[in-house]
Amino acid sequence: MPVAKLPLVIIPTPIHRLNNLSSEIGVDLWIKRDDLTGFAMGGNKGRKLEYLIADALKEGATVVVTCGSRQSNFVRQLGAACAMHGLRCVAAVMDLPFDSAAGKPRGAHPSGGGNEILNHWLGVELHHFPDDDWEVLYQYAETLAFALESKGETVYRIPVGGSSPLGALSFYEAGREMLAQGVKIATVVTASSSGSTQVGLTYALASEGVKVVGIVSDPEPEIVHDFVKIGEGLAELLGVKPLGPNAFLLDFDSVGPGYGVSSPEGEEAIRLMATREGIFLDPVYSGKAFAGLLRLARKGKLEGPVLFWHTGGMPTLFATAD
Numbered sequence: 001m002p003v004a005k006l007p008l009v010i011i012p013t014p015i016h017r018l019n020n021l022s023s024e025i026g027v028d029l030w031i032k033r034d035d036l037t038g039f040a041m042g043g044n045k046g047r048k049l050e051y052l053i054a055d056a057l058k059e060g061a062t063v064v065v066t067c068g069s070r071q072s073n074f075v076r077q078l079g080a081a082c083a084m085h086g087l088r089c090v091a092a093v094m095d096l097p098f099d100s101a102a103g104k105p106r107g108a109h110p111s112g113g114g115n116e117i118l119n120h121w122l123g124v125e126l127h128h129f130p131d132d133d134w135e136v137l138y139q140y141a142e143t144l145a146f147a148l149e150s151k152g153e154t155v156y157r158i159p160v161g162g163s164s165p166l167g168a169l170s171f172y173e174a175g176r177e178m179l180a181q182g183v184k185i186a187t188v189v190t191a192s193s194s195g196s197t198q199v200g201l202t203y204a205l206a207s208e209g210v211k212v213v214g215i216v217s218d219p220e221p222e223i224v225h226d227f228v229k230i231g232e233g234l235a236e237l238l239g240v241k242p243l244g245p246n247a248f249l250l251d252f253d254s255v256g257p258g259y260g261v262s263s264p265e266g267e268e269a270i271r272l273m274a275t276r277e278g279i280f281l282d283p284v285y286s287g288k289a290f291a292g293l294l295r296l297a298r299k300g301k302l303e304g305p306v307l308f309w310h311t312g313g314m315p316t317l318f319a320t321a322d
Helices: 019-025 045-058 073-084 115-122 134-150 165-180 196-208 223-238 264-277 286-298 314-318
Strands: 015-017 029-033 063-069 088-094 125-128 155-157 187-192 211-216 249-251 306-310
Touching (some): 019 264, 045 073, 073 115, 134 155, 165 223, 187 286, 211 286
Parallel strands (some): 187 306, 211 249
């Protein structure tokens, strides 16, 4: 059955070589510019929303409910997509959700400004809750959804980060887009968190012999099970055999102090990319992901040519501490 889709992003996004960094680190290094998707300040989430908002409209939704961190890039782009298509956008947010008490982020973190300002202009209805684990945040979002339904609203629920089989389908297409651009790549490195970006890319590129390495921003090894589940749904949409957990290559060594908190290595990676190539990364996802790429490259653990998939996140550079 055909899957509904609506246009939001400007694609294909560019691929180009990082000449200065290639010389500096001794790896043939390229970049895929999903920071330039052109929708609501760019970023990878717009790809997912082309399917998710189309599905919400098909289901007759009047309001979309999701959850995430206070500086969620997904909530910002979701808010823009909802506003464009006449949907209310409601989000349960915490400053820094975490997977377990042991994995609770450490250190100071920015929470105001950045995406929160943009959400204000977009009319996103944010409901703030005290920091707790992700499961508690999901429960808060479900409580909001039930309350809206009791008032006669038709609610469309979207999981954190838009990570669902439909979200992964958009990145299956993105992977095929990369192949069509004709640059021979052996390894793709990307930020990885809720899963659908890496899952979609892995399904698109595995048959071509291209490795996809996810630099994880959450200190929770069990996330691979979420990836497998999302992948099973994607496989059903594609009519292919599901991939097992070993298909998803994950690196957990760049988490730093925890989710949402910048790390010294990530900040140095941001500085290096900016000063060598004039490209900015963000402190939560792409900065840490590029730090992971640099670490693996310097240890000789990446087969080249290597492509860094820039997922965006620019507003978090302008987030401030309350």
